[in-house]
Amino acid sequence: MSYTNPTTTPRKSSKFDDYTLSEIRRAAETGLYDIRGAGAKRKVPSLDDLLFLGASMSRYPLEGYREKCGTGVVLGDRFAKKPLELKIPITIAGMSFGSLSGNAKEALGRGATLTGTSTTTGDGGMTPEERGHSQLLVYQYLPSRYGMNPDDLRKADAIEIVVGQGAKPGGGGMLLGQKISSRVAEMRNLPEGIDQRSACRHPDWTGPDDLAIKIVELREITDWQKPIYIKVGGARPYYDTALAVKAGADVVVLDGMEGGTAATQEVFIEHVGQPTLACIRPAVDALQELGMHRKVQLVLSGGIRNGADVAKALALGADAVSIGSAALVAIGDNDPKWEAEYNAIGSTAGAYDDWHEGNDPAGISTQDPERAARLDPVAAGRRLANYLKVMTLEAQTIARACGKSHVHNLEPEDLVALSVEAAAMARVPLAGTDWIPGRSQA
Amino acid sequence: MGCFDLQQNTLRDLNAALHRQGDLLRVGGKADTQWEVLNPRGSHAVAVGVDGPLQITVCGSVGYYCGGMNQSGEIRIEGSAGPGVGENMMSGSIRVTGDASQYAGATGRGGLLVIEGNASSRCGISSKGIDIVVRGNVGHMSAFMAQSGNLVVLGDAGDALGDSIYEARLFVRGQVKSLGADCIKKEMRDEHLRLLGDLLKAAEVTDVRPEEFTRYGSARELYHFDVDRADAY
Numbered sequence: 065m066s067y068t069n070p071t072t073t074p075r076k077s078s079k080f081d082d083y084t085l086s087e088i089r090r091a092a093e094t095g096l097y098d099i100r101g102a103g104a105k106r107k108v109p110s111l112d113d114l115l116f117l118g119a120s121m122s123r124y125p126l127e128g129y130r131e132k133c134g135t136g137v138v139l140g141d142r143f144a145k146k147p148l149e150l151k152i153p154i155t156i157a158g159m160s161f162g163s164l165s166g167n168a169k170e171a172l173g174r175g176a177t178l179t180g181t182s183t184t185t186g187d188g189g190m191t192p193e194e195r196g197h198s199q200l201l202v203y204q205y206l207p208s209r210y211g212m213n214p215d216d217l218r219k220a221d222a223i224e225i226v227v228g229q230g231a232k233p234g235g236g237g238m239l240l241g242q243k244i245s246s247r248v249a250e251m252r253n254l255p256e257g258i259d260q261r262s263a264c265r266h267p268d269w270t271g272p273d274d275l276a277i278k279i280v281e282l283r284e285i286t287d288w289q290k291p292i293y294i295k296v297g298g299a300r301p302y303y304d305t306a307l308a309v310k311a312g313a314d315v316v317v318l319d320g321m322e323g324g325t326a327a328t329q330e331v332f333i334e335h336v337g338q339p340t341l342a343c344i345r346p347a348v349d350a351l352q353e354l355g356m357h358r359k360v361q362l363v364l365s366g367g368i369r370n371g372a373d374v375a376k377a378l379a380l381g382a383d384a385v386s387i388g389s390a391a392l393v394a395i396g397d398n399d400p401k402w403e404a405e406y407n408a409i410g411s412t413a414g415a416y417d418d419w420h421e422g423n424d425p426a427g428i429s430t431q432d433p434e435r436a437a438r439l440d441p442v443a444a445g446r447r448l449a450n451y452l453k454v455m456t457l458e459a460q461t462i463a464r465a466c467g468k469s470h471v472h473n474l475e476p477e478d479l480v481a482l483s484v485e486a487a488a489m490a491r492v493p494l495a496g497t498d499w500i501p502g503r504s505q506a
Numbered sequence: 507m508g509c510f511d512l513q514q515n516t517l518r519d520l521n522a523a524l525h526r527q528g529d530l531l532r533v534g535g536k537a538d539t540q541w542e543v544l545n546p547r548g549s550h551a552v553a554v555g556v557d558g559p560l561q562i563t564v565c566g567s568v569g570y571y572c573g574g575m576n577q578s579g580e581i582r583i584e585g586s587a588g589p590g591v592g593e594n595m596m597s598g599s600i601r602v603t604g605d606a607s608q609y610a611g612a613t614g615r616g617g618l619l620v621i622e623g624n625a626s627s628r629c630g631i632s633s634k635g636i637d638i639v640v641r642g643n644v645g646h647m648s649a650f651m652a653q654s655g656n657l658v659v660l661g662d663a664g665d666a667l668g669d670s671i672y673e674a675r676l677f678v679r680g681q682v683k684s685l686g687a688d689c690i691k692k693e694m695r696d697e698h699l700r701l702l703g704d705l706l707k708a709a710e711v712t713d714v715r716p717e718e719f720t721r722y723g724s725a726r727e728l729y730h731f732d733v734d735r736a737d738a739y
């Protein structure tokens with residue numbers, strides 16, 4: 065009697081999954097770490113793990129389409145003579161010209177302007193197109209100081225000192241040679257076609273005491289007109305927020321680990337920094353303890369995609385949110401209509417993140433004139449405006465359901481969490497219980 | 507001549523007054539172009555964002571960022587300067603008769619910064635076109651990531667001079683303690699001697715000759731990432 069050993073279904077390791085295996089092979093072949101754009105792709109506790117309770121016997125809703133639910137926000141009225149008055153609590157985050165095409169930057173400016181909000185420059189400086197098409201433009205003051213000059217500083221509506229980014233707190237930037245067109249090279253004062261590192265530390269100040277003096281300098285240069293923001297990555301949000309307030313910021317921009325980037329090491333994106341959800345409460349704590357909540361505004365970013373995310377961020381204490389990746393999708397990034405071309409460069413719509421290579425079929429993360437011309441900045445700006453309006457309507461829908469006449473009146477009490485982790489991070493009760501892990505007894 | 511005593515008036519008023527002169531000149535108005543600042547006593551951000559051909563003498567030592575982002579101003583500091591003197595200067599000139607602290611001329615894009623004493627670490631860091639002439643020594647990490655412009659040092663340079671340098675030119679007359687990654691000694695050709703001669707002249711340095719200096723600059727080996735050179739960082 066012959067015996068055949070029965071086979072089991074081939075089983076792949078959850079630890080050594082297909083992606084991990086391919087990464088090991090890629091590393092072995094090239095000897096280089098993987099660089100890519102976009103934000104963390106792994107699942108981390110997020111705003112999705114929270115739910116609003118809505119109205120009930122003791123909470124009265126507002127009538128949709130009839131009763132007003134305000135969405136305006138003023139940023140920077142602590143010290144600046146000219147704070148920014150935004151119609152919606154959603155801003156466009158800083159994304160560099162260089163990483164993005166001129167048309168993409170123009171589209172972002174147009175979309176923001178149509179909805180009464182601000183857009184932000186990025187590493188590489190301010191372009192005339194961007195200034196021209198952005199009613200409210202925040203000027204980033206970065207460690208590299210590429211393209212930085214006092215004329216543009218004076219042209220800006222606000223100044224954002226970048227200390228860190230959620231995707232890479234503690235990391236600088238890298239723009240590979242193929243994206244260094246003559247215009248990008250000239251703006252950055254570097255030879256064309258070489259890899260350009262963006263420094264991770266500011267060249268002329270170290271630590272919060274120096275930063276306070278740097279802020280005074282920037283205020284003096286701009287005659288105390290412009291709000292000064294400080295952008296930090298989601299590393300130590302409690303201390304960073306407190307120190308930013310102490311250094312004299314008007315606004316703190318806090319970017320969690322899901323935040324997108326133009327180009328960074330994969331290992332940085334996925335393994336450094338805290339999730340956006342985990343960053344909010346410590347930052348709000350710092351503001352409240354200093355008596356500065358709503359006086360120094362908190363702008364939250366990192367993975368914001370829809371009106372529910374906006375409403376949740378505000379309920380937890382943020383004054384506004386900022387979007388990068390979602391804005392790029394709205395203007396056409398990763399659109400399935402380019403599927404054949406994504407396939408040709410070894411990707412697929414929805415997964416394309418090699419933004420640093422400059423081959424973006426959608427014409428957004430590229431400096432190649434032919435590709436960049438695919439993006440019509442007027443139509444793309446319109447799409448962004450539509451999307452921002454939808455997000456705002458969604459946030460208002462939730463706020464009205466919770467009985468709030470302004471989106472800023474949303475509060476933690478309106479929320480519950482779907483997981484123990486999210487309950488602990490957001491400090492709201494686990495759904496169906498009155499348990500806030502770490503705060504109350506089970 | 508405008509005179510401003512920082513013990514009696516605020517920094518805000520000083521900088522606003524200087525900015526106003528620039529505005530007046532731009533519309534063809536009559537402006538005070540000569541200024542004297544008394545009693546700075548280490549104040550920060552003195553004469554920052556000057557935008558016009560004003561001549562400003564600061565009588566005493568200053569704190570951080572004096573002359574920051576200067577455009578066309580001629581600023582003379584009779585004393586020493588704290589960190590970041592002339593940071594991101596665009597044009598014009600700044601002269602420090604004493605010593606300068608860290609990051610002198612950081613990210614400067616143009617103009618001339620002369621330091622008659624010594625400069626501390628990171629002098630000319632990330633420079634983008636500025637010319638800096640230091641009569642004394644410069645500290646460690648000077649010209650770190652310097653992109654363009656010239657740094658002239660009549661004395662010695664500290665550790666890691668020109669680390670990760672791009673296209674800036676460095677001329678040192680004394681000893682260099684060590685060179686940073688990708689920074690090498692380079693041949694001094696006629697064009698460099700001429701350039702250096704002009705820089706020394708502009709800085710009103712008459713007692714040394716260009717031939718006494720050594721030139722340093724980028725080996726350009728880190729311009730494209732190469733895993734086999736990763737240990738250079």
Ligand SMILES: Cc1cc2nc3c(=O)[nH]c(=O)nc-3n(C[C@H](O)[C@H](O)[C@H](O)COP(=O)(O)O)c2cc1C
Nearest residue numbers: 157158159160186187323324326366367387388389
């Ligand atoms: C293409 C791209 C370029 C970026 N460039 C910059 C930059 O120059 N400076 C900066 O502070 N942040 C930069 N960021 C980060 C954004 O400002 C923002 O923090 C992030 O996109 C927010 O997360 P989100 O993409 O999930 O909305 C960039 C992000 C992207 C996607």
